[in-house]
Amino acid sequence: MRIFSARSVMLSFLLLTCPSQSASADDAEVKDLLAKIGTGKGLCVLVGEAGEIAADLAKQSAWTFFVQQPKTQADKLRARLDHAGLLGNRVYVQEGVDKSLYLADDLADVVIVRSETIPENEVLRVLRPEGKAYVGQKTLTKPFRAGTDEWSHPYRAPDNNPQSADTVMKRPFMTHYMVEPWYCPLPMQSVISGGRVFKVFGDRSSAKPQEPLVNKLLAMNAFNGTQLWQRDLSPGFMIHRNTLIATPDTLYLGDDKSCKLIDPITGKIRDEIVVPADKSDGPVWKWMALESGILYAMVGEKETSDEPLKWDRIRGAGWPWWKIQQYKFGYGKNLLAIEPKTKKILWHHREQEPIDSRGMAMLKGKLYYYSEGKFLACLDAKTGKVVWKNSSNDLLDAVGATKGAQHWLLGFASTAYLKCSEDALFFAGPSRPLLVAASTKDGKLLWKKDCSVTVKGKLPTEGGNVQLVIRPEGLYALGQGTTNQGDNSFKLNLLTGEVLATFPSRDRCTRATGCFDTIFTRGGKGGSTAAFDVTSQEPRMGLISPMRPACQDGVVTAHGYLFWGPWMCRCDMTQLGVISLGPGGNFDYLAKATDADRLETYPDFDGPALVRDVDWPSYRHDNARTATIDDEVPAKVRLAWTWSPKAATLPTAPIIANSKAIVGGQDGVVRAISLHTGKLVWSAYTGGPMKYPPAASRNRLFVGSGDGYIYSLDPFSGKTYWRFRTAPVERMIPVYGTLSSTWPVGSGVLVEDGVVYGAAGISNHDGTHVYALDAKTGKIKWQQHDSAYRDDDKLPMGGVSVQGPLLLHNDAIHMASGNTPPIASYALADGSFTRSQVSRGKDLYVRQGKVLGSGYPLYWRPEDDQFISTMELETKAGVLSVGMPQQDPAGISVLALAPGHKPGEKVKNLWSNPVFQEIAAVAIGKNAVIVTGLNRDKKDSQKIAAGVYAINLANGKILWQENLPGVPTAWGLAVGSQGNSIIVTLMDGRVLAFTNQP
Numbered sequence: 001m002r003i004f005s006a007r008s009v010m011l012s013f014l015l016l017t018c019p020s021q022s023a024s025a026d027d028a029e030v031k032d033l034l035a036k037i038g039t040g041k042g043l044c045v046l047v048g049e050a051g052e053i054a055a056d057l058a059k060q061s062a063w064t065f066f067v068q069q070p071k072t073q074a075d076k077l078r079a080r081l082d083h084a085g086l087l088g089n090r091v092y093v094q095e096g097v098d099k100s101l102y103l104a105d106d107l108a109d110v111v112i113v114r115s116e117t118i119p120e121n122e123v124l125r126v127l128r129p130e131g132k133a134y135v136g137q138k139t140l141t142k143p144f145r146a147g148t149d150e151w152s153h154p155y156r157a158p159d160n161n162p163q164s165a166d167t168v169m170k171r172p173f174m175t176h177y178m179v180e181p182w183y184c185p186l187p188m189q190s191v192i193s194g195g196r197v198f199k200v201f202g203d204r205s206s207a208k209p210q211e212p213l214v215n216k217l218l219a220m221n222a223f224n225g226t227q228l229w230q231r232d233l234s235p236g237f238m239i240h241r242n243t244l245i246a247t248p249d250t251l252y253l254g255d256d257k258s259c260k261l262i263d264p265i266t267g268k269i270r271d272e273i274v275v276p277a278d279k280s281d282g283p284v285w286k287w288m289a290l291e292s293g294i295l296y297a298m299v300g301e302k303e304t305s306d307e308p309l310k311w312d313r314i315r316g317a318g319w320p321w322w323k324i325q326q327y328k329f330g331y332g333k334n335l336l337a338i339e340p341k342t343k344k345i346l347w348h349h350r351e352q353e354p355i356d357s358r359g360m361a362m363l364k365g366k367l368y369y370y371s372e373g374k375f376l377a378c379l380d381a382k383t384g385k386v387v388w389k390n391s392s393n394d395l396l397d398a399v400g401a402t403k404g405a406q407h408w409l410l411g412f413a414s415t416a417y418l419k420c421s422e423d424a425l426f427f428a429g430p431s432r433p434l435l436v437a438a439s440t441k442d443g444k445l446l447w448k449k450d451c452s453v454t455v456k457g458k459l460p461t462e463g464g465n466v467q468l469v470i471r472p473e474g475l476y477a478l479g480q481g482t483t484n485q486g487d488n489s490f491k492l493n494l495l496t497g498e499v500l501a502t503f504p505s506r507d508r509c510t511r512a513t514g515c516f517d518t519i520f521t522r523g524g525k526g527g528s529t530a531a532f533d534v535t536s537q538e539p540r541m542g543l544i545s546p547m548r549p550a551c552q553d554g555v556v557t558a559h560g561y562l563f564w565g566p567w568m569c570r571c572d573m574t575q576l577g578v579i580s581l582g583p584g585g586n587f588d589y590l591a592k593a594t595d596a597d598r599l600e601t602y603p604d605f606d607g608p609a610l611v612r613d614v615d616w617p618s619y620r621h622d623n624a625r626t627a628t629i630d631d632e633v634p635a636k637v638r639l640a641w642t643w644s645p646k647a648a649t650l651p652t653a654p655i656i657a658n659s660k661a662i663v664g665g666q667d668g669v670v671r672a673i674s675l676h677t678g679k680l681v682w683s684a685y686t687g688g689p690m691k692y693p694p695a696a697s698r699n700r701l702f703v704g705s706g707d708g709y710i711y712s713l714d715p716f717s718g719k720t721y722w723r724f725r726t727a728p729v730e731r732m733i734p735v736y737g738t739l740s741s742t743w744p745v746g747s748g749v750l751v752e753d754g755v756v757y758g759a760a761g762i763s764n765h766d767g768t769h770v771y772a773l774d775a776k777t778g779k780i781k782w783q784q785h786d787s788a789y790r791d792d793d794k795l796p797m798g799g800v801s802v803q804g805p806l807l808l809h810n811d812a813i814h815m816a817s818g819n820t821p822p823i824a825s826y827a828l829a830d831g832s833f834t835r836s837q838v839s840r841g842k843d844l845y846v847r848q849g850k851v852l853g854s855g856y857p858l859y860w861r862p863e864d865d866q867f868i869s870t871m872e873l874e875t876k877a878g879v880l881s882v883g884m885p886q887q888d889p890a891g892i893s894v895l896a897l898a899p900g901h902k903p904g905e906k907v908k909n910l911w912s913n914p915v916f917q918e919i920a921a922v923a924i925g926k927n928a929v930i931v932t933g934l935n936r937d938k939k940d941s942q943k944i945a946a947g948v949y950a951i952n953l954a955n956g957k958i959l960w961q962e963n964l965p966g967v968p969t970a971w972g973l974a975v976g977s978q979g980n981s982i983i984v985t986l987m988d989g990r991v992l993a994f995t996n997q998p
Contacts (some may be wrong), residue, residue: 001572001595013263030056032142033112035772036854037063039386040265042109042226043734045101045126048073048116049092055081056182058090059617063110064226065740066732071095078685083648086537086666092739094707101126102730104176104742105582106223106560111135124475127558128223129195144195144559151192151558152246158289158296158362160242160419161470164557165513170516171531172584172794173544173765175742176561177734179225181218182861183271184207184566187240187414188550192558194248194875196497196577197222197265200239206311206318208941210568219267222559225578227733229267231638237303238919239413240552241357245290248338252295252609256287256303259295261340271343275299276763279334279348286332287357289367291381295340298357300332314941317568322729327413330357335367337384339724347384351377361420366440368425369669372402376425376443381436382732384702390443398436398448403462405430410465411421411509412552421470424494428477434478437497447497453480453488453505466490469519471534474500475581476519479510481505484523484530484541491539503539513554515562520555521868522548524798528819529555529564529575529904530916533795542795545579545819546574546763574803574818574857575763577736584794589767589783591728598725615981616974617693618658621923623808624751624846628970629771629873633928633950634668634979634996636960641678645671645989650689650862653921654974654983654991657696658715661983661991664690666738670703670711672718673991684718686711689738691858692748692805695756697775704745704758706738710771711847712756712778722778725759726769735762736859742766746802746858747815752828755781757806764788764799764818764858770826784831787817787824800824800835803858804842807851816842816849822853843971848902854883856912861876866970866987867933870894872903875924882922882931895931897953911956915949921973923982928952928959932968932984948973948984948994961995 026772030053037044046054056078058065070076074095081087094102099119101111110124111133123133124142127169135141157164184206191198197220201213215235233239234255235333243254250270251262253761258272274283275297282301306329310707311318331354337346351371359370366387367379373396377389402721405413409431419426424446427436429798435447450463466477466489471497479488481504488505492498506512506521507530514518514534523530529544549555549562556563564579620627645665652664660681666689672681688706694713695702700721701713708727713720727743735744743766747759754775761768772781788799796912805814817824821835823844839857855869868883878900885891896912915932923930928950937943946964951957964984973987982994 004964021318023700029053030060033057034061036132037061037110041228042221043107043224044110045112046110047113047118049114050112050486051077052089055084055086059087059409065091065093066108067093068096070097071094073650075685078681082647082667082669082683082685082771085645087669088649088665088689088738089647090537092687092732094730096730099441100730102732103557104733107177107733109221109224117602126702128221147154148560149558151190151248151556152243153418154189154191154242155416158291158851160361160416161421161468163469163471163509164516166557166560167516168560168583169400169557169562170583171518172587172589173562173581173796174584174587175763175766176580176582178224178575178577178579178736178762178859179734180227180577180736181213181455181566183207183567184213185210186568187238187412187552188568189240189244190553190556190563191244191246192222192556192563193246194264195222195559196220196228196246197563198246198251198264200233200244200253202239203235203306203308205309207313207316209315209864210317211310217267219264220578222580225580228265231267236308238306238414240412242287242289242416243285244361245288247290252269252288252290252340254288256284258283259285259288261298272336273343274338275334275338275345279336279345284332288938289362291362291365293340294346294381295338296362297336297338298332298355298360299334300334303703304328312941314936315861317657328412331355332357335369335379335384337381343795349384349386358416358431360416361416361418361425361807363422365419366438368418368420371521375641376438378440378443384396386941388442389762390438392444395436395438395443395445395758398434398445399427400433402431403433408501409482409508411467411511415511419468419470419496426465426468426470426475428466428468430462430465433462434464435466436464437494445937449497451477451479451488451490452816467506467521467570469512469514469585470494471514472804473534476514476534476539478519479508479520483507485523488541501538503543505532506530509546510549510551511554512597513556515555515557520549524820528798531796540795543798543820544765544796545798546765546783546801547576547579559669573809574801575859576861588728589789591770592785593726593728593771593780594782595779599722600724601722601778602720605720610715614657614696615976616654618655618750619653619696619748619805620694620971623752625805625807625844626873626924627922629923629975629979631925631978632931633708633925633959633975636997637950637962637982637994638997639962640981640995641992642965643673643678643680643991648724648988651969651972651985651989651991652690652693652968653971654975654985655696656692656981656983657701657972660715660991661981662694662696662701662715663985663991664693665989666690668705668707670694670701670713670718672715675976676966682718684711684713684720688732688740688971689735690745691744695749695751697751700775701773703753704742704747704748705750706735706740707732708741708743708760709754710745710758710773710778712775724771724773724778724868726758728767743769744802748805750806750808750813751775755828759802759806759808759815761788761802764801766798768800768802770831772828772831780802781830782831784833785824786825800833802843804853807844808844809846809851810849814833815843816840816844816853816858818857823851825851841869843868843871845873847872849872862987863967866920866967866968867893868922870922873922873924874900875953880924880929883919892917893933895919895951897956913951913956913958915951916947921971923973924953925975925976925979930973932964932973934967948982963993966990
């Protein structure tokens with residue numbers, strides 16, 4: 001337990017309440033530092049005194065800054081940054097005085113340390129490969145770690161085998177970052193090299209969030225997810241093919257005109273290769289590979305333009321499947337070898353029959369290619385001479401005619417169906433009738449296997465529809481299926497096809513990929529990732545439950561990390577966007593806490609008693625989250641005041657305590673605003689974004705922060721009584737536009753009978769930590785750490801993720817926990833854990849004594865989550881149905897009152913009045929329900945009319961209505977005593993107060 005001096009606490013308090021306007025930092029110092037870090041963008045760490053110029057640096061650059069300073073210094077800097085509108089926006093501040101930097105490995109592009117005694121190995125730990133650190137007078141750089149691999153081609157390498165050679169990325173897993181973009185159009189594919197991820201996106205979208213990336217090439221920092229640049233692609237060119245190659249110094253992009261040589265740092269075209277007309281039948285690049293510095297290509301005739309698609313759904317994503325019987329892209333006859341620097345053509349080979357680029361692969365100087373129904377051939381890559389060509393009927397009959405695909409069960413017609421090892425060529429994929437192996441020595445048939453599966457209904461099935469991963473110990477054929485039902489996958493002898501083991505199927509269309517010890521596919525219920533352990537003879541299936549691999553990419557491994565997303569489909573899951581996991585090593589996921597290590601207390605001070613009872617003490621009013629008050633709603637109201645932050649920041653829902661409206665924010669600040677004047681009374685600073693508001697109890701406020709701490713605050717001044725670190729270690733990572741602990745207190749807090757409850761974590765594979773703390777002292781009463789990990793098994797098997805606020809019912813706290821299970825429960829007495837398999841969603845409520853879930857997951861786009869999904873709230877007047885049907889997120893929100901009835905029972909409503917398309921919050925009084933929400937313009941969904949209404953509970957008629965100047969936040973509504981103060985929060989951070997008008 002750390003105890004801070006009275007002097008430091010008083011200084012911190014003065015700085016929190018009276019931010020000083022210090023003079024700008026010395027211009028020369030700022031210019032010198034900007035010259036060192038450059039004009040790009042990324043994450044720069046400033047330690048100690050270096051952090052004092054963070055505001056000036058942020059104003060003059062596009063960088064994001066992470067500052068670590070001792071508490072007194074950090075509080076002072078936070079106040080200045082808050083006043084400048086930079087705190088939790090471009091600059092993040094953590095308080096820390098030890099010799100550790102509070103970031104995950106490999107995150108920082110630049111680290112600045114002046115005279116502080118941070119060990120060099122600690123500086124290098126947080127620095128990304130090829131980043132720079134300036135420690136005193138020394139300049140440090142960091143090489144790429146030995147044993148890591150790149151993913152230079154769409155299938156990793158020209159052999160089309162999506163098995164990484166990376167020996168660093170091993171289980172167990174640990175989240176490295178979760179960043180935007182959230183969604184993308186189809187198709188998509190990725191390559192990774194030189195610390196950068198390059199993604200190309202096609203032209204098929206069915207929702208507005210997908211549209212910004214239509215026909216785009218996007219570059220991202222592989223180590224921290226920063227978006228570096230993007231550029232347009234050639235419209236109409238079908239990009240899901242092998243025409244994208246990444247190296248550390250050049251990105252090669254083939255399209256319908258040329259091969260562009262792009263600078264990977266700037267995104268600018270440095271050069272392009274155009275094949276002469278006498279060496280091709282047209283300008284279109286059909287296929288490319290890079291081996292030993294030589295570019296190999298198939299270039300040929302013009303193609304029919306890809307058919308773009310655009311729908312008008314306002315949120316989410318999706319892709320209408322269609323079946324392609326005759327695939328028309330990527331056929332050619334001209335093969336070439338080119339020296340990229342000089343653009344010299346080293347050799348040219350022409351075939352008389354068309355070659356299918358999906359049937360091309362290359363390995364160790366041999367180029368293999370297939371012409372359907374005609375031949376399988378091999379070229380010597382050095383000479384361009386044919387080594388062998390096999391047209392035997394037994395091979396061609398086994399390979400068979402290419403089938404249609406483009407189905408949610410089968411996969412994509414554009415998928416490459418030829419893979420190779422040193423000894424064998426393998427035909428498999430969504431368009432293949434059989435799994436076939438041929439010899440690389442002469443192309444002769446080695447073996448074939450019918451992998452057809454029996455499915456219910458009319459779903460298609462193909463005998464070759466297996467996703468292949470080639471490993472030294474065997475060929476893994478991930479079989480067709482849904483939610484991994486049936487042992488339809490095989491581990492096979494590479495040369496004989498002998499079945500060595502069977503294991504569960506993949507789940508639907510997503511491709512299989514492999515890292516050192518795991519093969520990944522889509523799997524499990526609710527849109528998750530199946531993780532197959534391949535370190536033993538019999539592969540066994542684990543589950544990475546929060547996210548699902550993207551359709552075409554799957555899970556990509558490079559630079560010692562795993563990469564998911566962004567997302568393009570409607571299938572449910574807990575987490576979206578671009579997500580990276582790293583190796584957890586020897587991290588203790590079940591580590592227990594002690595007060596000595598985790599609790600920081602501050603000198604006691606006298607806090608006066610609350611002026612009156614707390615009016616709206618917690619999220620949705622009370623611990624049962626009923627959103628119900630025992631007061632009348634006034635017959636008429638007026639706008640009393642509006643408070644605006646210095647810079648837009650997503651606020652939490654409000655509470656009302658001690659004549660103040662109190663909100664937390666994504667910027668890490670708790671703010672108290674006078675109910676009477678609308679003026680800011682005090683601000684209290686934490687180190688991370690907040691999902692839920694403080695809870696008021698007796699003379700204290702309690703809040704859970706994204707920095708991994710639970711804070712006890714004085715409601716009169718914002719001073720800190722104590723804070724307790726729920727996170728096992730200090731480890732900040734990028735999380736959707738913020739920096740957050742890997743274990744934020746994402747549940748918010750719940751206070752009951754002198755005990756504070758909170759849960760820390762995001763994803764179950766990182767571990768989930770639930771605590772009961774003494775409200776007065778902050779000391780541990782109980783702790784629970786094994787609801788995410790069943791035991792010490794390094795293969796994740798699903799488990800509790802922190803995906804919503806806590807709810808109290810039947811002597812237990814309940815929490816939305818993602819896909820498996822949807823709801824987790826912990827006994828108040830000792831934290832004993834039980835799981836529930838009922839409905840999913842972050843918003844919990846009690847119906848007929850049962851805890852149910854509704855709504856979207858916690859970490860979805862805020863603009864997709866400002867409304868309530870349908871739930872049934874039990875009131876004295878009856879059952880109030882409220883919210884948007886989850887099966888129709890573009891529909892009209894329900895607002896209706898029915899007599900008491902059982903769930904699912906059909907009854908006639910007493911009244912129905914759907915006043916809003918999207919309802920953001922409700923507060924239920926004795927006589928009326930207050931509702932916030934919005935309606936969208938029929939022609940332009942981005943034009944909205946928002947408001948707050950009071951609806952008479954007796955007849956459903958409008959008592960009064962007031963306009964809102966912006967989009968209200970989810971559950972951003974609180975009502976004061978006798979309905980005199982109605983507080984509404986908006987998504988841009990504004991807080992509005994409406995008061996009774998006599």
